Amino acid sequence: MSAPSPAITSTLFAAKKASTLSFAQLGEKLGRDEVAVAALFYGQARASAEDVTALSQALGVSEETIRAELCDTFPNRGHLTEMPPREPLIYRLYEIVQNYGMAYKAVMNEKFGDGIMSAIAFSTKVEKEVDEQGNAWAIITLRGKWLPFSRF
Amino acid sequence: MSAPSPAITSTLFAAKKASTLSFAQLGEKLGRDEVAVAALFYGQARASAEDVTALSQALGVSEETIRAELCDTFPNRGHLTEMPPREPLIYRLYEIVQNYGMAYKAVMNEKFGDGIMSAIAFSTKVEKEVDEQGNAWAIITLRGKWLPFSRF
Amino acid sequence: MSAPSPAITSTLFAAKKASTLSFAQLGEKLGRDEVAVAALFYGQARASAEDVTALSQALGVSEETIRAELCDTFPNRGHLTEMPPREPLIYRLYEIVQNYGMAYKAVMNEKFGDGIMSAIAFSTKVEKEVDEQGNAWAIITLRGKWLPFSRF
Amino acid sequence: MSAPSPAITSTLFAAKKASTLSFAQLGEKLGRDEVAVAALFYGQARASAEDVTALSQALGVSEETIRAELCDTFPNRGHLTEMPPREPLIYRLYEIVQNYGMAYKAVMNEKFGDGIMSAIAFSTKVEKEVDEQGNAWAIITLRGKWLPFSRF
């Protein structure tokens, strides 16, 4: 019921490096998005029984080890990312919320009414695009169910 | 050089309400995304000379008023959204960064190398999807240029 | 799109006092719970068109005034309660979350699996009970939809 | 007199997993609510002599171990839940206090006068409801003695 130990994170990253598999390749083996796989590595998502088997086979880590930390427990989410983030990559995401938060709210309230975009009934992915000048662009998609405030 | 006064925000929202135009319709008139238009309303983006004219015509607010606040000055960004956000809609976006920040970093470093996704050379949009059961889903897309760390 | 001015809160409380109606009586007129009515007074919930009419009739405040502040805008929730709360009554609620948060999570994960109780698809009420010794007890009920984490 | 070591929490969770007993089943054996049992596991409540015996029998952990940590000491409550909570499930409870705190105060002052709902002379429980569409709902009940401010 507590957070997974940092040991599982190290174990999985070491096994992944030895396997030379990317998160995207692991994602295919699990039938999950690569972001979800990385979240699993950090103990920020929960593994299903099938995930345990697939991860074990792909990475050569015993099912018992994986199950005990990522499947038998319920993740203690959110404590890994320091807020405000000092890490430059994560800070940019934070900054987007800080700069455009009110604008998102205005547009989403207009489009959907009074409610929120769920972060639970939710998925996300990261894509790479290269433009004509050869510049790389990162595209993050956030997709969440719209939940209207209940009237009571 | 300072932040726009809250007055311009109220003026623009009142004029928009009177005009019955949506952010999306305003976006078409300005050739900008609706999120950027909402950001303009909050003084979190800068208006070009053409934006001033188009906004003035669409909303019936004088060009002088708009130009003085949104075009002659450079926005003082980021101060409108309290962090951590108390507003439930904005909090969910913050929570996504908190929960998936490390996973985004792991996947993006693998996909792009050592660098960040820019929040400046950046655009974003909000879309609405309705699934077969009639549930609405919100989709937010973040697109930023990949900036590798300079070697020095 | 911004928070209602404190003026509407004062106006509504003054009118309520003049009317001698309780929140529970107002709740009956609106078909809403008394907590929801109090939240309306503080601009922390959104009024429907029917709410505007009913409130106006019950309290003798013009529909225009109420509509402009509580219906045309989308509430900017959560900013009224200082956290951690210094107010003793509100602090006790905060303390319950602080003391029993982990226990709630352990029990709810066991009962429902990996997910959260929604605070959006949500209702709440306050009841009073008097025991045999004449002591009063307050009972707060929180009822929220269970949202399982999406697999992705 | 100090907080229980994290070791007792791990020991109890491991023993509970081996026993396959739920918190509700343990609660029946102790004559306590399942939330109180989970709070005991985290050292956030104090065990009576009978609780020690019942827990020991149910979980196969020695009475000495349980007594030393949960009965001989007085719990150092509240330090386990980080505030504001990052854990999504616990954050929703926090958000309810943040959004409805003032409304609860207004309604409770009206119903009970000047005072607070005790968080000490207090009990709580979690229930599960399934509606006609098959959706699960969580119901949390908070019941505290009403304490009027003393006149002095």
Add this chain to the structure above:
Amino acid sequence: MSAPSPAITSTLFAAKKASTLSFAQLGEKLGRDEVAVAALFYGQARASAEDVTALSQALGVSEETIRAELCDTFPNRGHLTEMPPREPLIYRLYEIVQNYGMAYKAVMNEKFGDGIMSAIAFSTKVEKEVDEQGNAWAIITLRGKWLPFSRF
């Protein structure tokens, strides 16, 4: 339902100065302790109907003014004292809690069991003592009902 305006505090202090009455003398007229009277002046306690009459007569402030701010509303307590306090006199009280908090808990748990001293069913007073060398000593007494944690 909101906090009293600072205006009532200024009004009462000005009237008290004009009257040359001390808090202790006012306390006698109200049948309350002088600390409770000072708390009333700051809107941190609630006046009864009799308090309103007595204060009005003693200070020459209209009953309406006093009633509206100190009797019709329920105090929003605790927000007047900045924490940690910068004011040297108040800081010393804070420091006593900081230095002796754990010792108070150890002694009180031993003397009373598992529970708390109520700050609601509570009274306090300040006394002055002069020792043989002519030094003044301040004595603050805190008296609160002992509340044992409920078993549930």
Add this chain to the structure above:
Amino acid sequence: MSAPSPAITSTLFAAKKASTLSFAQLGEKLGRDEVAVAALFYGQARASAEDVTALSQALGVSEETIRAELCDTFPNRGHLTEMPPREPLIYRLYEIVQNYGMAYKAVMNEKFGDGIMSAIAFSTKVEKEVDEQGNAWAIITLRGKWLPFSRF
């Protein structure tokens, strides 16, 4: 010169439990108040040479151990109690300062002039009272020398 190690606290509490002596009984042996004895256990007060001998005899802990931690060093006070306290018992004391701080200052300035109540030239005690209904009440007395601000 540094803070005592937590080890001495554990050692003393274990020895006290074995001895079945209460803080009050220990206080009689040392000629000190029971709160001061508990503060000694937490390393928040300094032991005299006589205290070391008396504690050693009462608890069966060697004089050397006690002297090295509680007598040779000067206590690093105040770091044991987290502020704001999460512990419910200690929080109530903090709340009293928060709610009545300004009232104490007003009354004490009136009674004593411009100055502070010392927290150094200071003593404190805890007493238990049982009223006619059998309810227990805790009484904490704080007694500090009054220090007027120097004129310079």
Add this chain to the structure above:
Amino acid sequence: MSAPSPAITSTLFAAKKASTLSFAQLGEKLGRDEVAVAALFYGQARASAEDVTALSQALGVSEETIRAELCDTFPNRGHLTEMPPREPLIYRLYEIVQNYGMAYKAVMNEKFGDGIMSAIAFSTKVEKEVDEQGNAWAIITLRGKWLPFSRF
């Protein structure tokens, strides 16, 4: 009983500028140190009846104005200096405490025993020295009564 309004600070500084008197010259007229006079200007010290007369004569501000703000009330000290200070001059003083705090404690405990240097029974002054190279040096002297911790 509340803090002096910023108005008195402005009034006094304007009158001082018109008078061309330095703080040192004002100090001579009041029989107080120049730092105490500056503290008076900011409402961080209390004026005696004689101070009021002397200030009034020196600066041409009416006795009534000065008395009402600096003599009838008890200062609400400490709230003027933001901590940590952003002002570079004040920050250096803060940094001295931060860098040498532990060293001061070690030396003072050795020299004086277990206690503190009072900041209430206290005076301070600022002097200027010019060395042979023509460099100016500032010398701040802090002089406080030593208060040993009471044994209780």
Add this chain to the structure above:
Amino acid sequence: MSAPSPAITSTLFAAKKASTLSFAQLGEKLGRDEVAVAALFYGQARASAEDVTALSQALGVSEETIRAELCDTFPNRGHLTEMPPREPLIYRLYEIVQNYGMAYKAVMNEKFGDGIMSAIAFSTKVEKEVDEQGNAWAIITLRGKWLPFSRF
């Protein structure tokens, strides 16, 4: 380049205790002030080659040990004193900055112009005075070079 380990602090304090030398006596041997010596013990100042030799001879700690921690590295200053300080002795120094910061600035700007008193080109000392009544007074002197702001 990193902070000295806490081990050197313990080693030096233990050796000093064994030697029965005071900071003042050590200061004479090093030709430094006793506060500087105490700062060296805490790794908050840098030892010269001569300091290493003198400390080694006085305390019987090997030169290698002292040199590695206090001479080869550059101190990571300021992290030892928690701010705001909880330690009562250090808090009084902090409170002096808080209460008199603005007054110091006003007097020093008047005496020296626009600039700061350096905390780097800086020395400090602690003295003890006993008045006619036998009361001890502590005198702390801060002496820093005056640095005018550069015009650029």
Add this chain to the structure above:
Amino acid sequence: MSAPSPAITSTLFAAKKASTLSFAQLGEKLGRDEVAVAALFYGQARASAEDVTALSQALGVSEETIRAELCDTFPNRGHLTEMPPREPLIYRLYEIVQNYGMAYKAVMNEKFGDGIMSAIAFSTKVEKEVDEQGNAWAIITLRGKWLPFSRF
């Protein structure tokens, strides 16, 4: 002695806009760097008598107005920039300190010994460079006197 009112900032920016002068052109007229001129506009630097005359002539603002706010007072520096900065441009500077602070310290201690780079005996400038691909680069130069820690 207090901070300049925001009014002078607005006045100067409005006059600068009317004059169409850049900061660089104003800098030439004052014989100061453009960054220093912008700092003057924000009241974060002090104007000399000559600066007052030159600014007055260049911008058509009366000497009296400028002198009263920027020359008669000593700036209250540092309070204009919120830390951590939310403004994206200022945040990047903050991030550079955060990411490279330890590296700067290591290199500067090696190059200069134990000391600091002064931020008072200090100047700074901003330059623009355009590379062969037409990309603009900003170059900020910080130049401060090296101050070795005094030995005492």
Add this chain to the structure above:
Amino acid sequence: MSAPSPAITSTLFAAKKASTLSFAQLGEKLGRDEVAVAALFYGQARASAEDVTALSQALGVSEETIRAELCDTFPNRGHLTEMPPREPLIYRLYEIVQNYGMAYKAVMNEKFGDGIMSAIAFSTKVEKEVDEQGNAWAIITLRGKWLPFSRF
């Protein structure tokens, strides 16, 4: 994917000390600036394959050790420098941002338009200058690509 362990930092500093090489000399061997080399030591920059070889040869640390910590992982930047910094040298850099942040923004917006100076497409260096009086001056140069805000 996690931060390098502190062990690598110690290893590299020890090896550098043994080698008697300066950061500048190491920089020549790696073809990188000395600040970048120091950042590598702290795990705040990423080593290329060539950097690993060059560092290994220069310092006599195995390539495997360096590669595992500085090349196979992506740095978790920014967490090493506490903000606000307590370290005096790093604080001065922070203070420069605090004092001149708004001025930099005003000048840079005027010179470059709406955008930021990148801290990613960025290099920095430290130089030493000795003036005619023999005073040392430190010069830090920050050079970042200018990124205009995208229009969207």
